[in-house]
Amino acid sequence: MNEKKYFPQTGDKTPFKVPEGYFEGLSARLDQLIDLGADTDDAIVTERPRLSMWMDKYRPIFYLAAMFVLLLFSVSTLLKLTSSDKTADKLTKETSTTNTIEVTAEDYLISQIGTYGIAEYYVDPEIYD
Amino acid sequence: MPFDVQRLNSQSMDKQQETELLTKLTDERQRKGAFETLVNTFSESLYWQIRKMVLNHDDANDVLQNTLIKVWSNIDQFRGESRLSTWLFRIAINETYTFLNKERQRNQTSMTDLEDVMVQRLQSDPYFSGDEAVVLLQKAILSLPDKQRLVFNMKYYDEMKYEEMSEILGTSVGALKASYHHAVKKIEAFLQLENGTD
Numbered sequence: 001m002n003e004k005k006y007f008p009q010t011g012d013k014t015p016f017k018v019p020e021g022y023f024e025g026l027s028a029r030l031d032q033l034i035d036l037g038a039d040t041d042d043a044i045v046t047e048r049p050r051l052s053m054w055m056d057k058y059r060p061i062f063y064l065a066a067m068f069v070l071l072l073f074s075v076s077t078l079l080k081l082t083s084s085d086k087t088a089d090k091l092t093k094e095t096s097t098t099n100t101i102e103v104t105a106e107d108y109l110i111s112q113i114g115t116y117g118i119a120e121y122y123v124d125p126e127i128y129d
Numbered sequence: 130m131p132f133d134v135q136r137l138n139s140q141s142m143d144k145q146q147e148t149e150l151l152t153k154l155t156d157e158r159q160r161k162g163a164f165e166t167l168v169n170t171f172s173e174s175l176y177w178q179i180r181k182m183v184l185n186h187d188d189a190n191d192v193l194q195n196t197l198i199k200v201w202s203n204i205d206q207f208r209g210e211s212r213l214s215t216w217l218f219r220i221a222i223n224e225t226y227t228f229l230n231k232e233r234q235r236n237q238t239s240m241t242d243l244e245d246v247m248v249q250r251l252q253s254d255p256y257f258s259g260d261e262a263v264v265l266l267q268k269a270i271l272s273l274p275d276k277q278r279l280v281f282n283m284k285y286y287d288e289m290k291y292e293e294m295s296e297i298l299g300t301s302v303g304a305l306k307a308s309y310h311h312a313v314k315k316i317e318a319f320l321q322l323e324n325g326t327d
Binding site: 014015016017018019022023026027029030031033034037 | 161165173201258263286
Protein backbone atom coordinates (compact mmCIF):
# COMPACT_ATOMS: atom_id res chain seq x y z
CA MET A 1 0.00 0.00 0.00
CA ASN A 2 1.43 3.32 -1.07
CA GLU A 3 0.03 5.34 1.81
CA LYS A 4 3.05 7.59 2.14
CA LYS A 5 2.10 9.74 -0.86
CA TYR A 6 -1.01 10.91 1.03
CA PHE A 7 0.71 11.55 4.33
CA PRO A 8 2.79 14.62 5.20
CA GLN A 9 6.38 14.47 4.05
CA THR A 10 8.29 15.43 7.15
CA GLY A 11 11.72 13.93 6.58
CA ASP A 12 12.02 12.18 9.91
CA LYS A 13 8.70 10.39 10.27
CA THR A 14 8.59 10.66 14.04
CA PRO A 15 8.85 14.21 15.34
CA PHE A 16 9.36 13.10 18.93
CA LYS A 17 12.43 13.79 21.01
CA VAL A 18 13.58 12.85 24.50
CA PRO A 19 15.51 14.90 27.08
CA GLU A 20 19.28 14.74 26.78
CA GLY A 21 20.69 11.63 28.47
CA TYR A 22 17.22 10.26 29.20
CA PHE A 23 18.00 6.62 28.39
CA GLU A 24 21.42 6.70 30.05
CA GLY A 25 19.94 7.64 33.42
CA LEU A 26 16.90 5.38 33.19
CA SER A 27 18.44 2.36 34.84
CA ALA A 28 19.58 4.37 37.90
CA ARG A 29 16.15 6.02 38.21
CA LEU A 30 14.47 2.62 38.07
CA ASP A 31 16.78 1.28 40.78
CA GLN A 32 15.73 4.17 42.99
CA LEU A 33 12.05 3.55 42.25
CA ILE A 34 12.35 -0.16 42.99
CA ASP A 35 14.15 0.49 46.29
CA LEU A 36 11.65 3.21 47.19
CA GLY A 37 8.76 0.89 46.32
CA ALA A 38 10.09 -1.80 48.66
CA ASP A 39 10.58 0.73 51.49
CA THR A 40 7.12 2.19 50.98
CA ASP A 41 5.54 -1.25 51.15
CA ASP A 42 7.37 -1.98 54.42
CA ALA A 43 6.32 1.39 55.84
CA ILE A 44 2.70 0.73 54.98
CA VAL A 45 2.80 -2.64 56.71
CA THR A 46 4.36 -1.28 59.91
CA GLU A 47 2.39 1.97 60.01
CA ARG A 48 -1.05 0.49 59.69
CA PRO A 49 -2.75 -0.73 62.86
CA ARG A 50 -2.86 -4.48 63.18
CA LEU A 51 -6.62 -4.58 63.66
CA SER A 52 -7.23 -2.62 60.46
CA MET A 53 -5.04 -4.95 58.43
CA TRP A 54 -6.79 -7.94 59.91
CA MET A 55 -10.17 -6.36 59.35
CA ASP A 56 -9.28 -5.40 55.80
CA LYS A 57 -8.21 -8.91 54.99
CA TYR A 58 -11.24 -10.64 56.45
CA ARG A 59 -13.83 -7.95 55.86
CA PRO A 60 -15.65 -9.86 53.07
CA ILE A 61 -15.81 -12.99 55.24
CA PHE A 62 -17.26 -10.96 58.12
CA TYR A 63 -19.90 -9.46 55.86
CA LEU A 64 -20.77 -12.91 54.53
CA ALA A 65 -20.97 -14.38 58.04
CA ALA A 66 -23.15 -11.48 59.23
CA MET A 67 -25.48 -11.98 56.29
CA PHE A 68 -25.67 -15.70 57.03
CA VAL A 69 -26.49 -15.11 60.72
CA LEU A 70 -29.13 -12.57 59.76
CA LEU A 71 -30.63 -14.99 57.27
CA LEU A 72 -30.57 -17.81 59.82
CA PHE A 73 -32.23 -15.62 62.46
CA SER A 74 -34.92 -14.52 59.99
CA VAL A 75 -35.66 -18.08 58.91
CA SER A 76 -35.76 -19.39 62.48
CA THR A 77 -38.07 -16.54 63.56
CA LEU A 78 -40.31 -17.22 60.62
CA LEU A 79 -40.37 -20.93 61.39
CA LYS A 80 -41.15 -20.26 65.08
CA LEU A 81 -44.01 -17.97 64.13
CA THR A 82 -45.40 -20.51 61.70
CA SER A 83 -45.14 -23.40 64.20
CA SER A 84 -46.72 -21.38 67.06
CA ASP A 85 -49.59 -20.47 64.69
CA LYS A 86 -50.02 -24.15 63.90
CA THR A 87 -50.03 -25.09 67.64
CA ALA A 88 -52.57 -22.41 68.37
CA ASP A 89 -54.72 -23.65 65.50
CA LYS A 90 -54.39 -27.20 66.76
CA LEU A 91 -55.39 -26.26 70.31
CA THR A 92 -58.34 -24.24 69.07
CA LYS A 93 -59.41 -27.14 66.88
CA GLU A 94 -59.12 -29.63 69.75
CA THR A 95 -61.04 -27.37 72.11
CA SER A 96 -63.70 -26.72 69.58
CA THR A 97 -63.93 -30.45 68.79
CA THR A 98 -64.35 -31.33 72.49
CA ASN A 99 -66.99 -28.67 72.92
CA THR A 100 -68.76 -29.89 69.82
CA ILE A 101 -68.82 -33.48 71.16
CA GLU A 102 -70.25 -32.40 74.52
CA VAL A 103 -72.86 -30.25 72.88
CA THR A 104 -73.67 -32.94 70.34
CA ALA A 105 -74.13 -35.63 73.04
CA GLU A 106 -76.40 -33.41 75.05
CA ASP A 107 -78.22 -32.33 71.94
CA TYR A 108 -78.48 -35.93 70.84
CA LEU A 109 -79.93 -37.03 74.20
CA ILE A 110 -82.39 -34.20 74.22
CA SER A 111 -83.30 -34.86 70.62
CA GLN A 112 -83.97 -38.52 71.41
CA ILE A 113 -86.03 -38.22 74.50
CA GLY A 114 -86.73 -34.51 74.89
CA THR A 115 -86.56 -32.43 78.07
CA TYR A 116 -90.05 -33.39 79.04
CA GLY A 117 -89.13 -37.08 78.63
CA ILE A 118 -86.13 -36.79 80.94
CA ALA A 119 -88.25 -35.31 83.68
CA GLU A 120 -90.81 -38.07 83.14
CA TYR A 121 -88.02 -40.67 83.29
CA TYR A 122 -86.89 -39.46 86.71
CA VAL A 123 -90.46 -39.17 88.03
CA ASP A 124 -91.72 -42.51 86.67
CA PRO A 125 -89.05 -44.70 84.99
CA GLU A 126 -91.55 -47.50 84.37
CA ILE A 127 -93.17 -45.52 81.58
CA TYR A 128 -90.12 -46.36 79.41
CA ASP A 129 -89.80 -50.05 80.35
CA MET B 130 16.16 8.24 17.98
CA PRO B 131 12.92 6.52 17.01
CA PHE B 132 12.22 2.83 17.30
CA ASP B 133 13.73 0.79 14.48
CA VAL B 134 13.22 -2.95 14.12
CA GLN B 135 16.56 -3.46 12.39
CA ARG B 136 18.31 -1.66 15.22
CA LEU B 137 16.32 -3.59 17.79
CA ASN B 138 17.33 -6.88 16.21
CA SER B 139 20.97 -5.93 16.10
CA GLN B 140 20.88 -4.51 19.63
CA SER B 141 18.72 -7.17 21.20
CA MET B 142 19.85 -10.64 22.00
CA ASP B 143 19.81 -14.00 20.35
CA LYS B 144 18.11 -16.88 22.14
CA GLN B 145 21.32 -17.99 23.86
CA GLN B 146 21.91 -14.50 25.30
CA GLU B 147 18.28 -14.26 26.37
CA THR B 148 18.52 -17.57 28.22
CA GLU B 149 21.69 -16.42 29.99
CA LEU B 150 20.03 -13.16 30.97
CA LEU B 151 16.97 -14.97 32.28
CA THR B 152 19.13 -17.29 34.37
CA LYS B 153 20.79 -14.26 35.92
CA LEU B 154 17.44 -12.54 36.47
CA THR B 155 16.17 -15.49 38.49
CA ASP B 156 19.36 -15.61 40.57
CA GLU B 157 18.98 -13.32 43.59
CA ARG B 158 22.66 -12.28 43.61
CA GLN B 159 22.87 -11.44 39.89
CA ARG B 160 19.37 -10.07 39.52
CA LYS B 161 20.08 -6.35 39.76
CA GLY B 162 22.91 -6.45 37.27
CA ALA B 163 20.91 -8.54 34.82
CA PHE B 164 17.96 -6.17 35.12
CA GLU B 165 20.24 -3.26 34.31
CA THR B 166 21.32 -5.11 31.15
CA LEU B 167 17.67 -5.70 30.27
CA VAL B 168 16.82 -2.03 30.76
CA ASN B 169 19.81 -0.88 28.70
CA THR B 170 18.97 -3.31 25.89
CA PHE B 171 15.22 -2.89 25.57
CA SER B 172 14.10 0.36 27.20
CA GLU B 173 14.64 2.54 24.14
CA SER B 174 12.59 0.32 21.83
CA LEU B 175 9.84 0.03 24.42
CA TYR B 176 9.86 3.78 25.01
CA TRP B 177 9.27 4.63 21.34
CA GLN B 178 6.48 2.11 21.06
CA ILE B 179 4.79 3.65 24.11
CA ARG B 180 5.54 7.23 23.07
CA LYS B 181 3.78 6.86 19.73
CA MET B 182 0.67 5.75 21.59
CA VAL B 183 0.61 8.32 24.43
CA LEU B 184 2.42 11.07 22.43
CA ASN B 185 3.62 13.11 25.41
CA HIS B 186 7.11 12.44 26.83
CA ASP B 187 6.10 12.65 30.50
CA ASP B 188 3.29 10.13 30.00
CA ALA B 189 5.58 7.85 27.99
CA ASN B 190 8.15 8.04 30.79
CA ASP B 191 5.51 7.06 33.39
CA VAL B 192 4.24 4.14 31.32
CA LEU B 193 7.78 2.92 30.57
CA GLN B 194 8.70 3.02 34.26
CA ASN B 195 5.53 1.12 35.17
CA THR B 196 6.32 -1.42 32.47
CA LEU B 197 9.85 -2.03 33.70
CA ILE B 198 8.81 -2.21 37.35
CA LYS B 199 6.19 -4.78 36.36
CA VAL B 200 8.89 -6.73 34.53
CA TRP B 201 11.07 -6.60 37.65
CA SER B 202 8.22 -7.83 39.88
CA ASN B 203 7.02 -10.56 37.52
CA ILE B 204 10.21 -11.92 36.00
CA ASP B 205 9.69 -15.20 37.90
CA GLN B 206 6.44 -15.71 36.01
CA PHE B 207 8.11 -15.60 32.60
CA ARG B 208 8.11 -19.20 31.40
CA GLY B 209 10.10 -18.72 28.23
CA GLU B 210 7.24 -19.68 25.91
CA SER B 211 7.97 -16.62 23.78
CA ARG B 212 11.00 -14.41 23.21
CA LEU B 213 11.87 -12.13 26.11
CA SER B 214 11.50 -9.11 23.80
CA THR B 215 7.97 -10.25 22.83
CA TRP B 216 7.01 -10.59 26.49
CA LEU B 217 8.38 -7.12 27.23
CA PHE B 218 6.44 -5.61 24.34
CA ARG B 219 3.24 -7.25 25.52
CA ILE B 220 3.66 -5.81 29.00
CA ALA B 221 4.41 -2.38 27.52
CA ILE B 222 1.31 -2.55 25.32
CA ASN B 223 -0.89 -3.63 28.23
CA GLU B 224 0.47 -0.83 30.39
CA THR B 225 -0.19 1.63 27.56
CA TYR B 226 -3.80 0.44 27.21
CA THR B 227 -4.26 0.68 30.99
CA PHE B 228 -2.91 4.23 30.96
CA LEU B 229 -5.15 5.29 28.05
CA ASN B 230 -8.24 3.76 29.65
CA LYS B 231 -7.53 5.52 32.95
CA GLU B 232 -7.05 8.82 31.14
CA ARG B 233 -10.29 8.24 29.25
CA GLN B 234 -12.16 7.65 32.53
CA ARG B 235 -10.56 10.74 34.07
CA ASN B 236 -11.63 12.88 31.12
CA GLN B 237 -15.19 11.57 31.12
CA THR B 238 -16.01 13.89 34.01
CA SER B 239 -14.61 16.95 32.26
CA MET B 240 -16.64 16.16 29.10
CA THR B 241 -13.52 16.55 26.95
CA ASP B 242 -12.35 13.89 24.51
CA LEU B 243 -9.07 12.29 25.47
CA GLU B 244 -7.90 12.72 21.88
CA ASP B 245 -8.30 16.51 22.11
CA VAL B 246 -6.46 16.56 25.42
CA MET B 247 -3.66 14.46 23.95
CA VAL B 248 -3.25 16.75 20.96
CA GLN B 249 -3.11 19.79 23.27
CA ARG B 250 -0.50 18.08 25.45
CA LEU B 251 1.48 17.10 22.36
CA GLN B 252 1.55 20.65 21.07
CA SER B 253 2.78 21.95 24.41
CA ASP B 254 5.34 19.14 24.79
CA PRO B 255 8.88 20.59 24.54
CA TYR B 256 10.04 17.24 23.19
CA PHE B 257 7.83 17.44 20.10
CA SER B 258 9.13 19.14 17.00
CA GLY B 259 6.36 18.51 14.46
CA ASP B 260 4.83 21.17 12.26
CA GLU B 261 1.09 21.64 11.58
CA ALA B 262 1.01 18.84 9.03
CA VAL B 263 2.50 16.41 11.54
CA VAL B 264 0.06 17.52 14.23
CA LEU B 265 -2.77 16.91 11.77
CA LEU B 266 -1.43 13.44 11.01
CA GLN B 267 -1.27 12.72 14.75
CA LYS B 268 -4.88 13.89 15.08
CA ALA B 269 -5.86 11.53 12.27
CA ILE B 270 -4.02 8.62 13.92
CA LEU B 271 -5.67 9.47 17.24
CA SER B 272 -9.08 9.09 15.61
CA LEU B 273 -8.39 5.34 15.24
CA PRO B 274 -9.29 2.78 17.90
CA ASP B 275 -6.34 1.95 20.19
CA LYS B 276 -5.47 -1.41 18.66
CA GLN B 277 -5.74 -0.14 15.09
CA ARG B 278 -3.52 2.79 16.08
CA LEU B 279 -0.96 0.39 17.47
CA VAL B 280 -1.01 -1.68 14.28
CA PHE B 281 -0.67 1.47 12.19
CA ASN B 282 2.29 2.73 14.25
CA MET B 283 4.08 -0.60 14.08
CA LYS B 284 3.68 -0.83 10.32
CA TYR B 285 3.94 2.78 9.21
CA TYR B 286 6.60 4.11 11.58
CA ASP B 287 8.50 0.97 12.55
CA GLU B 288 8.03 -0.94 9.28
CA MET B 289 7.59 -4.06 11.35
CA LYS B 290 6.80 -7.30 9.57
CA TYR B 291 3.25 -8.61 9.98
CA GLU B 292 4.65 -11.89 11.33
CA GLU B 293 6.49 -10.06 14.12
CA MET B 294 3.39 -8.01 14.90
CA SER B 295 1.32 -11.18 14.94
CA GLU B 296 3.63 -12.71 17.56
CA ILE B 297 3.49 -9.65 19.79
CA LEU B 298 -0.20 -8.87 19.47
CA GLY B 299 -1.51 -12.43 19.22
CA THR B 300 -3.54 -11.54 16.12
CA SER B 301 -3.47 -13.33 12.77
CA VAL B 302 -1.47 -11.85 9.90
CA GLY B 303 -4.63 -11.53 7.80
CA ALA B 304 -6.44 -9.58 10.51
CA LEU B 305 -3.43 -7.28 10.93
CA LYS B 306 -3.27 -6.59 7.19
CA ALA B 307 -6.98 -5.77 7.16
CA SER B 308 -6.59 -3.58 10.25
CA TYR B 309 -3.72 -1.63 8.68
CA HIS B 310 -5.62 -1.24 5.41
CA HIS B 311 -8.66 0.18 7.26
CA ALA B 312 -6.43 2.46 9.33
CA VAL B 313 -4.80 3.93 6.23
CA LYS B 314 -8.19 4.50 4.58
CA LYS B 315 -9.53 6.25 7.68
CA ILE B 316 -6.47 8.47 7.98
CA GLU B 317 -6.64 9.40 4.31
CA ALA B 318 -10.31 10.27 4.65
CA PHE B 319 -9.58 12.34 7.79
CA LEU B 320 -6.77 14.26 6.11
CA GLN B 321 -8.80 14.88 2.96
CA LEU B 322 -11.68 16.20 5.05
CA GLU B 323 -9.41 18.45 7.13
CA ASN B 324 -7.60 19.75 4.05
CA GLY B 325 -10.88 20.24 2.19
CA THR B 326 -9.80 18.15 -0.79
CA ASP B 327 -11.41 15.21 -2.58
